[in-house]
């Protein structure tokens with residue numbers, strides 16, 4: 001068995017060496033002309049729409065010999081079919097469209113089991129495959145097929161599935177792959193938390209006491225191999241352990257911004273190497289007062305770009321100074337812009353406070369990471385019927401005891417617990433490296449970070465100015 005304490009110390013030492021190596025490499029990166037270099041030149045940085053994404057590993061390289069990259073089943077898929085470094089360890093519709101064009105829709109990700117809109121879709125021609133894999137091609141969505149739990153407090157009283165497949169036996173839930181990186185700070189595994197083996201409780205401290213997390217991720221990997229990869233049997237524990245080792249040693253963040261330059265220069269703390277050193281424990285800075293140290297919640301959950309705050313920048317000629325100041329303003333908005341949080345199941349009902357005067361950091365409270373530091377599944381309305389698009393199934397659920405009816409595109413946590421109160425609840429994901437992984441939310445309904453910000457503006461009646469929106473986007477893009 002591993003001694004996690006030792007591993008953590010070793011990782012710190014390696015990370016320090018790595019910082020030095022990367023700083024040297026970074027000099028070279030900046031000296032290059034503006035056109036994007038092939039990623040193999042710098043295996044740890046990849047281009048994305050607003051700059052460069054960095055993944056840091058203890059060895060300073062990506063171990064492509066790890067079983068993460070190996071196919072175990074009959075369909076040729078590996079974890080890497082759906083979790084790609086250059087797309088923030090998930091997949092992007094752009095890259096999927098290229099894969100489709102290159103292979104006429106026969107790349108292993110295009111598999112009926114969960115790649116298609118229905119597992120019985122016609123895939124007999126390129127034309128048919130383009131329709132069958134439309135959700136992957138448009139929004140990078142996989143079909144998670146799940147039965148309604150037997151003990152559910154509600155029944156499925158209506159199904160409107162544009163693909164004619166879903167029923168109580170198997171609902172089709174279209175979801176984005178979550179990033180297979182930055183995992184040591186997870187407090188729930190999967191959008192609905194279904195692979196969270198035992199609820200992670202304090203004092204689980206990243207890098208020291210990760211046993212619960214490792215057990216959960218091992219279970220997740222086994223299920224991925226049996227499900228997504230359609231393997232007849234899961235590989236042995238040693239192989240699973242190597243996959244979990246690999247993915248829990250990946251750290252990913254934006255390191256370079258097209259406008260602002262290096263995100264870790266002049267006292268800024270962007271990039272994956274600094275991220276790998278982030279202090280964390282379950283409950284740290286908890287909004288609801290559950291920090292095991294007893295410390296009160298500090299709304300300044302993000303403190304990466306404090307030193308770039310410069311009220312005079314708007315008068316400067318240098319566009320880089322202005323871009324840096326915009327990122328710093330965006331960070332302050334994230335921390336402090338008032339949001340009247342109401343109607344959020346999992347938060348307003350649990351606290352008994354009908355309107356919580358908070359901010360983005362009320363939910364994204366983990367310092368410099370951005371998920372919630374304790375499992376906090378909430379319903380912010382992404383799966384509401386009012387936001388349903390024609391390509392999504394719509395489910396009507398009827399409460400068995402009250403007769404109440406709700407419609408949703410994805411019941412979320414309620415598919416696991418069967419509880420009426422859990423309908424539409426999802427976890428808030430870690431926000432680092434978010435620039436590389438559009439589209440956003442569990443169902444990819446926000447095409448850009450601008451759309452994410454617009455969603456919140458509408459959902460909580462914030463009335464942000466155009467300037468505030470663009471500052472917030474500049475900040476999110478630098479994470």
Ligand code: HEC
Pocket residue numbers: 068077078079080081082083109114142144175176177178179180183186188189190191192217220221222224225228229243247429
């Ligand atoms: C066919 C695509 C596909 C393949 C192959 C795949 N995944 Fe995933 N992965 C997903 C999707 C989709 C989700 C989110 C599903 C959900 O939450 O319901 C996910 C979620 C995850 C998560 C959860 C992260 C979090 O924040 O909770 C981890 C970890 C992960 N995958 C690792 C793996 C590993 C390891 C493998 C290989 C053994 C693998 N995946 C294979 C699509 C895939």
Ligand code: HEC
Pocket residue numbers: 334339341344347359360361362363364378379380382383426427428429430431434439440441442443452453456472476
């Ligand atoms: C009430 C809690 C809450 C508040 C307040 C909140 N978020 Fe979120 N955030 C979530 C949850 C939950 C999700 C996942 C929802 C889903 O996919 O269904 C999420 C998802 C996101 C995502 C998408 C991440 C991804 O990988 O798809 C971004 C970006 C984000 N939030 C930014 C913000 C910003 C910026 C603010 C403030 C304007 C904010 N959030 C306020 C709970 C919250």
